[in-house]
Amino acid sequence: MALKVLTPAPKNMLQSIAELTVEKSLATHRMLSPERRFARMDRQHPTALWRNPMSHFALTIIGRDRAGIVSEVTSILYQLGCNIADSSCSILGGQFSMILIISHPELHDQQSLGEAFAPLEQSGLSVFLRTLKPGGEVHPDLQGEICMISVYGADKPGIVYRVARELGEREINITDLNTKLIGGKDAPVYVMMIEAILNPGVEIEDVESWMAGLKEELKVDISVRSITPLEL
Amino acid sequence: MAAKEVLLYPNPNLKEMCAQIEDWDASVDILLQDLVDTMVAAGHSVGVAAPQIGEIRRAVVVDVSHSKLGKKQENHGLLQMINPKIIEREGQTVVREGCMSVPDYTGNVTRAERIVVQFQDQDRQLQVIKADGFEAIAIQHEIDHLDGYLFLDRVSSLKTDLFRRK
Structure with missing residues (x-):
């Protein structure tokens, strides 16, 4: 826009x-x-x-x-x-x-x-x-790999919180988050997309391992992938 | 021959349609070397197009072999391309791109997954190669520069429009 x-x-x-x-x-x-x-x-x-x-x-x-x-x-x-x-x-x-x-x-x-x-x-x-306080308009200089985490499954309480907690506890910075309730009334599906910046030393595989337990616990599908922009 | 300054938008050269190279004189060899030197000097970026260093002629260099993503795939190493033309495209992929000429901004761009591109190499030989993955994206991005297109002209979705209706 x-x-x-x-x-x-x-x-x-x-x-x-x-x-x-x-x-x-x-x-x-x-x-x-x-x-x-x-x-x-x-x-x-x-x-x-x-x-x-x-x-x-x-x-x-x-x-x-x-x-x-x-x-x-x-x-x-x-x-x-x-x-x-x-x-x-x-x-x-x-x-x-x-x-x-x-x-x-x-x-x-x-x-x-x-x-x-x-x-x-x-x-x-x-x-x-x-x-804003002075300096509050300056975008932070965030370094690190950007990852996208897709979480989706039958709607239930706590999807956003549980995923965010896993990231927050590890000081992973969420830079963008979208959620949407889709599907019909009979079978509502919750979809969440998170963009986060991985701290140095943290790999996509690490995030996948953190999310593995949540898949079971919340009965949702979760996928993680790098979306670091291609610098051309 | 030397690394040149990478021009930033709104430099008007970046919006020009570049001219076909018809007469291969010494200036073309110099241009190719300048492009390679500039690419390497820019932290070994994966490609530079002639208009990015102020030359409105159809020449690009691409080399994904030093990048993290490029190392994961089979690639052609350093490609020096005069009058490159994409003659086949297949598949679609959305990638987030950035560009040295448009700092501090990235956007999701739809690109062909696999391409066939023809060009003249540094030895003036006509080459036709198949490229895919990151290399194909880099080639498409650089060739766009020759037509005055920036990735900003190709953005297919805002990063937050994942849920936008069809």
């Missing part, structure tokens, strides 16, 4: 966002004030930007899936002048779920952004915003 919004927003972006929301929320104007204060500060103190490196926020939006959600969300981000640094959006159940790491060069506190998303709440989406 090409969501990157790197083009600087027009100078009147805050004006635009105000026009967008003014009828719905007078609180929008509170949002404008801190930004203006920052802008003035920057003029008075050239080092102000240096003192205030780009703030990053985690933005989570979820709501009943329909066409137009991404457009509504990114329109607001664009007009605010936010960058989308990293994002993942998908349908879970009937819900469209968006998780984004966003940044803004001037707005540093949650309050200054929060009200801008009010229109989304009004259209039935739930919006959560959290300020």
